[in-house]
Amino acid sequence: MKHTNVLLAGATGYLGSYLLKALEKNQKQVVAIVRNPDKLKNTNENYVEIKQAEVTKPKTLKDVCKGIDVVISTVGITRQKDGLTYMDVDYQANLNLLEEAKKQKVKRFIYVSAINGDKHRNLKIFEAKEKFVDALKASGLNYTVVRPNGFFSDMKDFLNMAKLGKVYLFGSGKQLLNPIHGEDLANKIVDLISEDIEEISIGGPDILSLDDISELALEALDKPIKIYHLPDWIRKFIIWFLRTFTSVKTYGPIEFFLTLMAEDNIAPSYGKQKLKNFFEKSSKL
Template identity: 75%
Template sequence: MQHTNILLAGATGYLGRHLLKVLIEKQNQVVAIVRKPNQIDNPNENYLEIKQAEVTKPETLRDICKGIDTVISTVGITRQKDGLTYMDVDYQANMNLLVEAQKSGVNHFVYVSAINGDKYRNLKIFEAKEMFVDALKSSGLNYTIVRPNGFFSDMKDFLQMAKSGRVYLFGSGNQKFNPIHGEDLANAIVENLSDFNKTITIGGPDVLSLNDISKLALTSLNKPIKITHLPDCLRRFTIWSLRTFTSVKTYGPIEFFLTLMAEDNIAPTYGKHHLKDYFREEANTLEI
């Protein structure tokens, strides 16, 4: 594999941390941009340079892509906070990076969106991501769009519910998907760095129904299997009420979760990490 100079944006997030580890293991030179330098420890000064910058503030990014071959951006938010919107982060912050990448003649820009983002553009969380996908595709740079299924870290919501002894699902609970571990996704992204101008849709090795995931969550906490199925009309009513009566800050992530949970979202399977093991590890930290 060729060793390249890579700029990693979003290095402190769930996926970013895994990417950083895999990139360095494969001896790539990495520049990680972080808001607070102490968020990452740097045992690998040969391969890692940490630069302080804020992707939402273009003036802090000036010339950050000089000498860089590939930019990987995992920049995005699930829950809006700090007064920043999806448009500020998922669209504009990535645009700020793209402008710098174009200016410095970067060869390849890898962007992590989400499964079926192009299909659900009406969701607030996807509207901004997909606007950026469009801009990247027409930027003239080589691009890769990565569309992962849910992350293992997103599945913690099931554990939180299971903690109370019962999991609530909308509809039959037979809707299937295959969430992916951050390390597996990081490996897949790094393996595909020399492939350009394509979209990679990817999920974990196990295709599970919502009932399966609920059972795994309850079992990992040694709880009896108690799953309540709520009528699907309640899910639709919940989305409608949230959109009508709350701000996008509140309804964005819930709308996303409730919409994608309504039908199967199965991506090509990849990886070696299993949700069952992840839940078992996380359950230990919850019980302490």
């Protein structure tokens, strides 16, 4: 499928920007839809066309899937802004795109969710994402649901703590995960265009404990290893408190982070990039 026409939604985000580069490199014809075209510089007009559209506004998506073989959506919000909720974006905006894809009978719809989302529908972020996954599975289109582990960029929270000379963890610190760099994930997603896989979890090459990640962050900043383990009831209390006394805008991302950090999240390993190198590079910025 060398001459595949791909529609990419979410091209200005962390993963989307790597996906655009990976699609260009693989000589895919790409239509990137963006809310603000000024945010995206087109460096390769032979392969990339930028169209202005807002996934939250169905009228702007009219005929956007004409001539498209594969839709890739990384559309979603971690932190709610612009008055939009998870349901507005992670569910409804993707659904608007899916409706257009169905009209044009695209060959495949690839949607990027997150690891173990199907097991955590009680979390506000996943409630919306998984509602869309249900709609995608019922759409009649060929689909792939991608469930990446945490991104390297998410691990910067450890680096930010390490800058203060101490890292605080909940529980034992032995919880395992294998985060992945956006570039490695993007390359794998491009491979999935020609593979008939309905659901896939993807992680990075190294399985690390939270203690390991904390050590890497402190070492990258030349700080002594100071890691403090807080009792797990504090984590549970924070989630309860925020759910009870704050809006979903405040508690959504924290609930997501604190829940996933309390358990092992290991996905099949892919890619070459190491978190150690990412921390070392980021610490110099």
